Amino acid sequence: MIAALRGRLRRRLEDRVIVESGGVGYEVVLPPVVLQGLATTGDGDAAPEIELVIYYHASRDQPRPVLIGFTGELEKEFFERLITVKDVGPLVAARALVAPVPEIADAIVRKDEKYLRRLPGIGPQKSRNIIAQLEGKVAKYALMPREAPAAPAPEEPEDELRGLVREVLVRQLGHRAGEAEQLIREALARNPAIGTPEELFEEIYRGRRGGA
Numbered sequence: 001m002i003a004a005l006r007g008r009l010r011r012r013l014e015d016r017v018i019v020e021s022g023g024v025g026y027e028v029v030l031p032p033v034v035l036q037g038l039a040t041t042g043d044g045d046a047a048p049e050i051e052l053v054i055y056y057h058a059s060r061d062q063p064r065p066v067l068i069g070f071t072g073e074l075e076k077e078f079f080e081r082l083i084t085v086k087d088v089g090p091l092v093a094a095r096a097l098v099a100p101v102p103e104i105a106d107a108i109v110r111k112d113e114k115y116l117r118r119l120p121g122i123g124p125q126k127s128r129n130i131i132a133q134l135e136g137k138v139a140k141y142a143l144m145p146r147e148a149p150a151a152p153a154p155e156e157p158e159d160e161l162r163g164l165v166r167e168v169l170v171r172q173l174g175h176r177a178g179e180a181e182q183l184i185r186e187a188l189a190r191n192p193a194i195g196t197p198e199e200l201f202e203e204i205y206r207g208r209r210g211g212a
Contacts, residue, residue, distance in 0.1 A: 002026075002067060006051040009038070015095065017069075019050065028052060028069040031079075031097035032120075037071060055079060057090045068094050074172055075101050078141045085126070085133045092121045105141035108134050109205060136198060139205035145174045162188075165200045183207070 005028065007021030016029045017038070030038070030052075038050065052069035053076045068090060070076040078101045082093040096119040097104070107115040108131060116127035162184055169180035187194065187203040194200050 001056045002054045003056070004052065005054050005067070005069065006049060009047040009050050012038075019052070019069075026067060028054070028067045029091070029094055030069050031075075031094045033097050033100060034069060034071055034075070055090065066090065074141065074144060078105060078138065081134060081137060081141075082130070086129050087126055088122075088130065092126075095120050096122050100144075102142050102144040105138040105144075108138050109142050109202075110209075111135070136202055139198070139201040140168065140173075142205055143169070143173050143175075143201065143208070161195075161197065161200065165197050165204075168197075168201075169204075 005019055005021055005026055007019045007026070009017055010020045010025060011018040015032075015035070016027055017035075018025045019028055020026075052071065053073055055068040055070070055076055056065060057068065058065040068079070070079065075097075079090075079093055079097070082088055082096075083090050088096075098120060104116075104119070111131050113124070113127045113131065116122050116130055117124060122130070165184055166177075166180050169175045169183065170177055175183070183204045184200065187200055187207055190207065191199075191203050194203055
């Protein structure tokens with residue numbers, strides 16, 4: 001199974017690209033938001049190398065493998081959450097990602113059906129399914145920065161729950177160590193009964209929305 005791909009961008013198609021790696025050309029489906037990020041990248045012999053995180057899809061109904069590419073692990077992780085929703089398959093989910101992941105995750109947390117219905121291939125029923133099945137599971141992705149993350153800062157020892165959430169905030173979501181600690185401390189002060197990382201991300205998200 002292919003988990004990552006690094007090579008030269010050889011050709012662009014409507015919703016996919018051909019990436020040459022090790023003398024082999026791989027056809028990779030790219031969500032629109034990922035394609036937009038490659039808009040200034042040339043193709044052919046003069047193209048620079050690109051690196052993609054790959055979701056590999058093959059099933060009994062879809063025996064021909066499909067590679068879906070992302071620029072980072074968090075984008076792929078959110079996509080994998082999205083395809084757990086009833087009637088949202090990999091290609092539907094990929095085509096729906098026309099906006100940055102934190103923006104779509106934010107809409108899910110806010111239960112904004114109107115926003116979700118504007119995504120390609122997501123009608124009223126799918127938008128309701130997405131909210132019902134992903135409620136309380138995607139606040140982490142809504143906290144992703146809208147621009148390039150800062151370099152991670154050193155961490156201090158924490159208890160298991162705080163340490164896990166703090167590591168994600170700093171290493172994956174690009175928050176400074178001090179800012180991450182403050183977000184966690186304030187969230188736990190508001191709700192001391194938090195017992196899982198998902199609940200803590202949800203409380204941090206609510207706190208940021210309230211202070212915005």
